Amino acid sequence: MSLQRLDIYNVRNICEQSITPSEGLNFIYGKNASGKSALIEAIFLLGRAKSFRTSFIKSVISFEQEYLIVSAQVLHGKGSSIQLGIQMDGKDVEIRINQQTSQKRSDLAYGLPLQIIHPKSVELLDAGAQIRREFLDWGIFNHEEKFLPVWRKYKKALAQRNALLKTKSVNQIHVWDNELVNYGTIVNDYRQQYLEKLRPVLKATMARFLALNDIDMCLVSGWDITKQLEQLFIDDLEKDMRYGYTHSGPHRGDFHLLVDNKLAKDVVSRGQLKLLVICLKLAQVELMIRERDSFGCILIDDFAAELDKDNREKILKFLYGINCQVFITATEIIDFGKLDEIKNYKLFHVEQGKISCVNVPHGTSL
Numbered sequence: 001m002s003l004q005r006l007d008i009y010n011v012r013n014i015c016e017q018s019i020t021p022s023e024g025l026n027f028i029y030g031k032n033a034s035g036k037s038a039l040i041e042a043i044f045l046l047g048r049a050k051s052f053r054t055s056f057i058k059s060v061i062s063f064e065q066e067y068l069i070v071s072a073q074v075l076h077g078k079g080s081s082i083q084l085g086i087q088m089d090g091k092d093v094e095i096r097i098n099q100q101t102s103q104k105r106s107d108l109a110y111g112l113p114l115q116i117i118h119p120k121s122v123e124l125l126d127a128g129a130q131i132r133r134e135f136l137d138w139g140i141f142n143h144e145e146k147f148l149p150v151w152r153k154y155k156k157a158l159a160q161r162n163a164l165l166k167t168k169s170v171n172q173i174h175v176w177d178n179e180l181v182n183y184g185t186i187v188n189d190y191r192q193q194y195l196e197k198l199r200p201v202l203k204a205t206m207a208r209f210l211a212l213n214d215i216d217m218c219l220v221s222g223w224d225i226t227k228q229l230e231q232l233f234i235d236d237l238e239k240d241m242r243y244g245y246t247h248s249g250p251h252r253g254d255f256h257l258l259v260d261n262k263l264a265k266d267v268v269s270r271g272q273l274k275l276l277v278i279c280l281k282l283a284q285v286e287l288m289i290r291e292r293d294s295f296g297c298i299l300i301d302d303f304a305a306e307l308d309k310d311n312r313e314k315i316l317k318f319l320y321g322i323n324c325q326v327f328i329t330a331t332e333i334i335d336f337g338k339l340d341e342i343k344n345y346k347l348f349h350v351e352q353g354k355i356s357c358v359n360v361p362h363g364t365s366l
């Protein structure tokens with residue numbers, strides 16, 4: 001799965017640009033504020049229908065413009081391709097798949113699975129649990145089609161229960177308790193199964209980048225698993241009513257990344273933490289390629305940030321070795337290391353929102 005052609009219209013300082021990327025590695029370089037991240041953001045918008053930098057979409061639309069559009073021809077193996085498009089005006093989102101309008105953001109995500117690594121990605125291991133839940137659930141969503149409808153039903157039941165808690169009208173609350181127990185248990189099981197599959201891939205990926213012993217990953221369910229969830233809803237009712245929300249369930253779930261049985265963020269260096277996050281993200285991609293034989297794009301914004309030359313080389317080697325389209329940005333070509341050993345890549349230069357493909361005869365040392 002890869003972008004064959006990408007058209008960007010009104011994304012930050014990119015007014016109107018089209019590129020034909022390589023199926024393999026795409027290196028994007030340019031000075032600060034040239035528009036490299038805007039290009040990465042455009043691809044992310046297309047696959048996730050949201051920005052990775054802001055929840056305020058108006059700020060992504062070029063100044064004084066009403067809307068943005070990103071569209072692409074996406075090759076889906078065996079020569080078949082689909083046309084994906086998204087238009088956003090800050091209020092509404094219009095998704096087009098092969099010229100048909102779709103209401104579902106999940107259709108885009110299935111059409112173009114994306115993984116992104118950027119300087120703030122380190123939050124995956126040093127910020128609150130929500131970002132880790134989303135990480136796990138995104139992996140499961142791409143593995144198991146049945147997961148999303150169950151998760152949606154769980155969230156709907158949770159919203160209903162919380163609404164009853166807030167108005168203290170708890171007579172009918174057991175109806176929602178039953179739904180939450182039912183769907184919540186399934187969500188937790190999916191997470192556990194996914195984590196069991198991801199763990200060995202993660203350990204193998206980490207071994208390539210980090211000399212850390214005894215790394216493990218374990219699921220935090222979001223409730224005291226020595227007790228029945230059903231019983232916890234009964235026991236916690238008074239507390240839940242006082243705060244107006246449900247304290248136990250997979251919506252409070254998390255995972256812990258442990259190094260020598262301690263939370264990674266408490267024992268490793270900043271650079272190591274960043275590498276651990278990269279490993280987690282690449283392990284998800286690798287698992288998906290193993291199980292589904294394909295992936296969409298890996299996006300890496302600001303490649304050189306906090307990574308030393310050795311690690312940048314190892315990451316590039318890894319990316320070169322997996323069958324996947326990659327977009328990587330840096331301010332200097334030199335940050336990409338030796339490109340002469342890599343075939344099948346394209347180099348793009350960005351300047352004031354204009355993207356141009358730089359011709360480098362393969363085998364040339366940059």
Ligand SMILES: Nc1ncnc2c1ncn2[C@@H]1O[C@H](COP(=O)(O)OP(=O)(O)OP(=O)(O)O)[C@@H](O)[C@H]1O
Pocket residue numbers: 011012013014030031032033034035036037038039058059060061062063302331
């Ligand atoms: N809505 C917008 N409309 C037009 N330009 C914008 C908008 N939002 C931001 N910009 C400008 O777009 C330019 C490109 O920003 P971008 O973050 O893509 O740069 P970059 O090349 O990734 O830079 P750096 O290397 O510093 O991270 C900046 O000058 C920024 O001020």
